[in-house]
Amino acid sequence: MTLPASxxxxxxxxxxxxxxxxxxxxxxxxxAPGAIVGLMGPNGSGKSTLLRLLGFIEAPSRGRILxxxxxxxxxxxxxxxxxxxxxxxxxxxxxxxxxNVAYGLKLxxxxxxxxxxxxxxxxxVGLAPARFARRPWYALSGGEAQxxxxxxxxxxxxxxxxxxxxxxxxxxxxxxxIRQAALAARDHWGTTLIVASHDWSWLFEVxxxxxxxxxxxxxxxxxxxxxxxxxxxxxxxxxxxxLADGQHLVVPAGTDPSAPAYIESHxxxxxxxxxxxxxxxxxxxxxxxxxxxxxxxxxxxxxxxGELALTAVxxxxxxRKEGMAPGDAISxxxxxxxxxxxxxx
Amino acid sequence: MDYxxxxxxxxxxxxxxxxxxxxxxxxxTLKVSSVSMAASLVIxxxxxxxxxxxxxxxxxxxxxxxxxxxSLPTVLVGLIVYALISQRGPLGEMGLLFTxxxxxxxxxxxxxxxxxxxxxTAVESMDRQLSVTLRSLGADRRQxxxxxxxxxxxxxxxxxxxxxxxxxxxxGISMMVGGNIKWHTRTMTTAIALETNKGMFAMGVAxxxxxxxxxxxxxxxxxxxxxxxR
Amino acid sequence: MNRFFFRFALxxxxxxxxxxxxxxxxxxxxxxxxxxxxxxxxxxxxxxIPEFTKxxxxxxxxxxxxxxxxxxxxxxxxxxxxxxxxxxxxxKYVADGFGINRRQVMYNDFVLIGPAADPAGIKxxxxxxxxxxxxxxxxxxxxxxxxxxxxxQELALWQAAEGPVPEKEPWYVQTGQGxxxxxxxxxERSGYTMTDRGTYIKYEAxxxxxxxxxxxxxxxxxxxNQYSVITVNPTRCPTxxxxxxxxxxxxxxxxxxxxxxxxxxxxxxxxxxxxxxx
Numbered sequence: 138m139t140l141p142a143s144x145x146x147x148x149x150x151x152x153x154x155x156x157x158x159x160x161x162x163x164x165x166x167x168x169a170p171g172a173i174v175g176l177m178g179p180n181g182s183g184k185s186t187l188l189r190l191l192g193f194i195e196a197p198s199r200g201r202i203l204x205x206x207x208x209x210x211x212x213x214x215x216x217x218x219x220x221x222x223x224x225x226x227x228x229x230x231x232x233x234x235x236x237n238v239a240y241g242l243k244l245x246x247x248x249x250x251x252x253x254x255x256x257x258x259x260x261x262v263g264l265a266p267a268r269f270a271r272r273p274w275y276a277l278s279g280g281e282a283q284x285x286x287x288x289x290x291x292x293x294x295x296x297x298x299x300x301x302x303x304x305x306x307x308x309x310x311x312x313x314x315i316r317q318a319a320l321a322a323r324d325h326w327g328t329t330l331i332v333a334s335h336d337w338s339w340l341f342e343v344x345x346x347x348x349x350x351x352x353x354x355x356x357x358x359x360x361x362x363x364x365x366x367x368x369x370x371x372x373x374x375x376x377x378x379x380l381a382d383g384q385h386l387v388v389p390a391g392t393d394p395s396a397p398a399y400i401e402s403h404x405x406x407x408x409x410x411x412x413x414x415x416x417x418x419x420x421x422x423x424x425x426x427x428x429x430x431x432x433x434x435x436x437x438x439x440x441x442x443g444e445l446a447l448t449a450v451x452x453x454x455x456x457r458k459e460g461m462a463p464g465d466a467i468s469x470x471x472x473x474x475x476x477x478x479x480x481x482x
Numbered sequence: 483m484d485y486x487x488x489x490x491x492x493x494x495x496x497x498x499x500x501x502x503x504x505x506x507x508x509x510x511t512l513k514v515s516s517v518s519m520a521a522s523l524v525i526x527x528x529x530x531x532x533x534x535x536x537x538x539x540x541x542x543x544x545x546x547x548x549x550x551x552x553s554l555p556t557v558l559v560g561l562i563v564y565a566l567i568s569q570r571g572p573l574g575e576m577g578l579l580f581t582x583x584x585x586x587x588x589x590x591x592x593x594x595x596x597x598x599x600x601x602x603t604a605v606e607s608m609d610r611q612l613s614v615t616l617r618s619l620g621a622d623r624r625q626x627x628x629x630x631x632x633x634x635x636x637x638x639x640x641x642x643x644x645x646x647x648x649x650x651x652x653x654g655i656s657m658m659v660g661g662n663i664k665w666h667t668r669t670m671t672t673a674i675a676l677e678t679n680k681g682m683f684a685m686g687v688a689x690x691x692x693x694x695x696x697x698x699x700x701x702x703x704x705x706x707x708x709x710x711x712r
Numbered sequence: 713m714n715r716f717f718f719r720f721a722l723x724x725x726x727x728x729x730x731x732x733x734x735x736x737x738x739x740x741x742x743x744x745x746x747x748x749x750x751x752x753x754x755x756x757x758x759x760x761i762p763e764f765t766k767x768x769x770x771x772x773x774x775x776x777x778x779x780x781x782x783x784x785x786x787x788x789x790x791x792x793x794x795x796x797x798x799x800x801x802x803x804k805y806v807a808d809g810f811g812i813n814r815r816q817v818m819y820n821d822f823v824l825i826g827p828a829a830d831p832a833g834i835k836x837x838x839x840x841x842x843x844x845x846x847x848x849x850x851x852x853x854x855x856x857x858x859x860x861x862x863x864x865q866e867l868a869l870w871q872a873a874e875g876p877v878p879e880k881e882p883w884y885v886q887t888g889q890g891x892x893x894x895x896x897x898x899x900e901r902s903g904y905t906m907t908d909r910g911t912y913i914k915y916e917a918x919x920x921x922x923x924x925x926x927x928x929x930x931x932x933x934x935x936x937n938q939y940s941v942i943t944v945n946p947t948r949c950p951t952x953x954x955x956x957x958x959x960x961x962x963x964x965x966x967x968x969x970x971x972x973x974x975x976x977x978x979x980x981x982x983x984x985x986x987x988x989x990x
Contacts, residue, residue: 568790577951
């Protein structure tokens with residue numbers, strides 16, 4: 138990914154404290170317009186806080202966020218209804234689906250083509266306006282309510298759409314509709330998408346960048362590959378994470394079983410040839426995606442290992458030598474002693 | 483027991499014949515309770531909203547005080563208001579003693595804690611997500627406030643009805659501050675107290691039934707409004 | 713549209729009710745009087761005051777309480793004139809500078825009443841003998857206990873009977889309420905009590921002339937209940953309408969009011985005897 142000269146968000150020395158406790162600390166970060174940013178991390182790691190700050194729902198305790206180059210805060214007329222957040226639990230007001238979706242337009246005082254926008258937004262999330270527009274708010278399933286809540290944001294044609302676990306508690310169809318609607322917004326209006334999710338398909342198939350949050354600190358995926366928990370103690374005095382296909386991620390024992398471990402990307406060996414142990418942990422996987430980091434010339438390789446997708450940053454010559462392409466079966470090998478724990482203090 | 487039956491018959495007769503004394507008491511009750519309700523809503527709603535909406539140190543203590551004031555004895559309010567508006571009191575020059583505005587002042591003091599406490603509870607019990615949702619959809623400060631008020635309208639309506647009930651049925655303030663002056667400050671409740679004092683139990687029951695009928699009409703109106711608003 | 717119409721109609725109906733029931737407030741001069749429950753409960757003022765207004769154009773509002781509170785209202789400058797019946801307290805009141813121009817208007821008398829069976833056997837006795845019999849028999853005696861004129865009168869009777877006021881005796885019941893309530897309590901407990909005759913006649917009337925409590929002792933000089941009118945002292949209370957109060961005071965002792973008082977009857981019985989100084 139390139140970082141163009143004018144980022145849509147620029148975070149400077151951001152810090153958020155609740156009741157004196159620091160829950161988020163981001164020294165510096167930029168987000169490019171039109172990017173799709175994934176936020177991953179355990180519950181309580183600060184994802185929702187970061188989303189609320191970027192959505193200008195709350196003000197930071199310290200530091201500032203620049204929107205398109207100038208500092209912005211809650212209730213700024215400049216960002217209202219251009220940056221919109223879809224919270225984790227959809228909250229619909231006691232009114233019809235149509236009125237819920239039209240609410241943001243009403244707040245903005247936009248009357249022209251309101252009905253058209255509402256209908257298009259409903260259609261975008263896969264809810265037929267003719268069937269759903271007149272329904273009362275309480276006559277919806279959980280997935281439908283979440284889609285109505287998303288439609289209310291899409292009706293605003295936002296420049297930034299922040300989504301907090303948009304598919305965490307909905308059925309597969311709704312999850313797919315939500316994903317497609319969000320991507321369509323990016324395609325139509327160049328909307329920047331920032332998504333907090335535990336959903337791997339979101340994070341590694343849709344997002345351009347994934348940031349890992351742990352204990353209020355943001356770790357951009359770059360030269361490090363994150364090995365997410367939860368961990369259980371294994372027989373070899375190391376910690377294991379059993380994967381769905383029976384393989385185990387193995388790391389040295391740490392202090393917090395929910396913490397993510399990481400490994401410097403150059404210590405992670407991706408190869409098409411089968412490799413043997415020699416003290417290393419070897420996992421079988423499949424190449425999902427290759428992406429070029431234009432600025433450095435490196436390539437981001439996303440490999441499916443069990444239900445995880447591990448992202449490694451490889452030097453282009455390594456990749457050329459291996460001749461990797463999506464769909465290839467590969468081995469992922471690393472010396473467990475190269476794995477380190479995030480120091481969150 | 484007889485006087486209860488007799489009271490029911492008398493209530494019908496009083497209302498049907500348009501008995502001037504009864505109508506005067508009904509009018510006094512409606513006037514004074516409307517004024518006191520308007521005042522307590524104007525003062526109590528913003529306070530209650532503020533109390534329910536914001537988190538601040540000492541909030542629990544303030545809530546406890548307000549909740550305690552919910553059970554303010556009406557005679558105590560009557561006594562305090564009398565002390566305030568008596569000619570010898572600090573507000574004596576306003577000439578409020580033995581007037582309907584004087585009663586309304588006392589009743590407003592009675593009703594404000596009810597409005598504050600119930601409004602605060604309604605706002606507190608409102609989904610925290612509402613505020614996030616409204617702001618994420620682009621509400622400015624004013625829209626946020628108004629929309630939140632609007633979303634809590636049923637809770638606020640309940641607060642108003644409860645306060646109205648308390649105001650309309652109280653007797654201590656009306657008696658002490660109003661003086662139960664015939665044609666002027668005699669309300670339904672002081673009239674009932676007087677008739678009972680005079681041993682006219684049936685008349686007391688009749689007036690009580692009239693009061694109940696008014697309360698019934700108010701509640702019917704409110705639930706009607708509420709149904710229409712769905 | 714429909715919704716709007718219904719709301720509008722509802723508001724209109726309530727506004728209409730408020731408007732129709734709103735009585736016009738006259739721009740007359742008004743005088744504020746504190747009086748005792750006995751003058752109000754018997755209906756005397758209801759028949760007397762409209763005549764006063766007719767004669768003078770002055771509107772008179774009154775609040776009926778115990779004599780103690782009535783005197784206090786005057787002391788606090790909250791009323792202009794008093795019509796009360798506690799001569800000793802009134803004289804002290806005037807002497808203390810709270811009131812002026814105390815004029816005797818009328819009297820009624822007190823009676824001792826009790827159950828028809830008369831367990832203490834007080835019928836026909838003097839007040840002193842009757843109270844001694846009640847004390848000796850430990851019979852229920854119900855007192856107003858509210859510092860009203862009637863209550864003060866009752867306390868004076870006990871003192872005249874040369875015994876302590878039986879304040880703490882289990883048979884001595886203090887209601888702290890008005891005269892009729894107190895009579896009703898006495899009836900419920902089958903006890904004795906002292907009441908002004910006017911209230912008793914009223915009580916008799918509400919029970920269709922056959923009450924459970926009967927007059928047992930009457931006519932004793934000590935049972936005389938003198939009503940006076942007092943103007944609240946305008947030098948202490950600048951807001952007091954002393955001129956209107958004086959008009960009322962003089963009207964009350966005038967021939968017309970005195971005749972009206974004498975003619976006021978309940979169930980064919982005269983309640984008050986006018987006795988203004990000529």
